[in-house]
Amino acid sequence: MISRAKSEALFAEALNHIPGGVNSPVRAFRAVGGQPFFVNKAKGCRVTTVDGDELIDYVGTWGPAILGHAHPKIIKAVQDTAAHGTSFGIPNPLEVTMAKLICASAPSVHKVRMTNSGTEACMSAIRLARGFTKREKIIKFDGCYHGHTDSLLVRAGSGALTFGNPDSAGVPAAFTQHTIVLPYNDVDAVKAAFAANPGQIAGIIVEPVPGNAGLYLPKPGYLEFLSQITTQDGALLIFDEVMTGFRLALGGAQQRFGITPDLSCFGKIIGGGLPVGAFGGRAEIMDCLAPLGPVYQAGTLSGNPLAMAAGIANLEELQMGGAYGQLEELGQQLAEGMSSAAKAANIPLTVNHCGSMFCGYFTSEPVWNLADAMKADRERFKKFFHGMLNEGVYLAPSQFESGFISVAHTPADIEATASAAAKVMKSL
Numbered sequence: 412m413i414s415r416a417k418s419e420a421l422f423a424e425a426l427n428h429i430p431g432g433v434n435s436p437v438r439a440f441r442a443v444g445g446q447p448f449f450v451n452k453a454k455g456c457r458v459t460t461v462d463g464d465e466l467i468d469y470v471g472t473w474g475p476a477i478l479g480h481a482h483p484k485i486i487k488a489v490q491d492t493a494a495h496g497t498s499f500g501i502p503n504p505l506e507v508t509m510a511k512l513i514c515a516s517a518p519s520v521h522k523v524r525m526t527n528s529g530t531e532a533c534m535s536a537i538r539l540a541r542g543f544t545k546r547e548k549i550i551k552f553d554g555c556y557h558g559h560t561d562s563l564l565v566r567a568g569s570g571a572l573t574f575g576n577p578d579s580a581g582v583p584a585a586f587t588q589h590t591i592v593l594p595y596n597d598v599d600a601v602k603a604a605f606a607a608n609p610g611q612i613a614g615i616i617v618e619p620v621p622g623n624a625g626l627y628l629p630k631p632g633y634l635e636f637l638s639q640i641t642t643q644d645g646a647l648l649i650f651d652e653v654m655t656g657f658r659l660a661l662g663g664a665q666q667r668f669g670i671t672p673d674l675s676c677f678g679k680i681i682g683g684g685l686p687v688g689a690f691g692g693r694a695e696i697m698d699c700l701a702p703l704g705p706v707y708q709a710g711t712l713s714g715n716p717l718a719m720a721a722g723i724a725n726l727e728e729l730q731m732g733g734a735y736g737q738l739e740e741l742g743q744q745l746a747e748g749m750s751s752a753a754k755a756a757n758i759p760l761t762v763n764h765c766g767s768m769f770c771g772y773f774t775s776e777p778v779w780n781l782a783d784a785m786k787a788d789r790e791r792f793k794k795f796f797h798g799m800l801n802e803g804v805y806l807a808p809s810q811f812e813s814g815f816i817s818v819a820h821t822p823a824d825i826e827a828t829a830s831a832a833a834k835v836m837k838s839l
């Protein structure tokens with residue numbers, strides 16, 4: 412059992428001053444019941460709670476911690492940079508380094524603009540796609556999450572999905588009337604949408620490997636199809652790689668699946684744990700942004716030196732090589748471990764994984780889209796989640812989130828996780 416006294420006292424105080432006690436809803440543990448624990452330090456693949464328990468962490472601050480927590484190079488980069496100032500509001504050299512790193516890693520990105528979050532990146536990419544094509548409609552997919560922007564918060568994944576009210580209050584219907592929502596992995600649905608809206612679709616925004624409703628993979632040929640139909644129609648293909656960028660390969664899902672999107676969104680890993688986002692793509696499109704073009708986009712802290720320093724350290728370390736091969740192996744080991752744990756306990760579990768991302772759905776059927784994911788037994792997930800926590804393993808507190816492995820996880824950590832899963836599955 413993990414200890415709770417200090418976390419409980421902090422949460423009681425937090426509830427008085429922060430809505431729901433948290434600054435982002437999934438952290439409140441509503442999907443699994445109970446209360447969140449508080450963490451005040453983390454190192455490698457482990458987080459330490461304020462009550463002193465060390466947990467093997469598969470949340471990895473929701474993706475950024477691909478090198479593990481408190482990587483010495485990132486900490487040093489932030490400290491060294493902070494000594495010279497925390498923000499200048501005028502170009503700084505680190506912005507150029509960061510832009511070059513992103514463009515070199517994802518060749519579809521010729522130019523890139525930094526933002527402060529993935530939400531801003533997606534919001535701005537959509538505006539840019541509309542400004543460039545002079546069209547208004549956007550296609551998004553069920554269960555894909557592109558941040559909490561009004562027009563994209565329709566049947567979205569992540570917290571919005573977990574709480575069963577994907578459409579947020581406070582979003583006027585008029586703001587989403589140009590958003591067409593389709594099931595993922597369904598070619599005919601996309602064809603029908605283009606046929607019904609000729610010359611009106613500005614673009615498709617998609618998580619190439621959706622990781623905000625658990626995790627499901629594109630069917631063979633699906634991403635190629637999205638690329639072809641957008642090209643034929645004069646619409647743009649926007650890959651939201653906020654989660655998959657620098658995660659599934661140095662060049663993200665687009666490298667892994669060999670697709671060239673028109674625009675890409677990044678976040679999470681490129682900030683090395685500091686608040687960052689970015690969007691980029693073909694130069695002719697990106698040059699429509701202010702100050703060159705008519706599409707306005709800005710940010711007081713965009714390109715912030717501390718965030719750039721942390722991100723650059725993260726990306727440079729990943730560029731050195733070795734990380735992705737290691738992550739593939741660890742991902743494979745964990746997927747096999749979870750599957751055999753379920754089999755031994757006679758529990759139906761569909762394990763989806765891609766590189767270092769994974770999700771075990773408590774269902775016997777394959778999961779290719781949101782409708783499939785919704786068939787998972789969430790009551791069973793709740794018990795599994797708390798069982799794993801008591802064994803010292805921290806999984807995302809929802810059936811509809813992807814897990815993340817870092818290079819700081821060792822085969823022994825994965826083995827320990829699989830053993831914990833075997834024990835917990837037997838008790839379900």
Ligand SMILES: *Cc1c(COP(=O)(O)O)cnc(C)c1O
Nearest residue numbers: 528529530556557558653654678
């Ligand atoms: C996390 C995420 C976002 C939003 O990024 P924030 O930094 O939380 O605003 C957008 N798209 C995807 C695919 C994400 O996983």
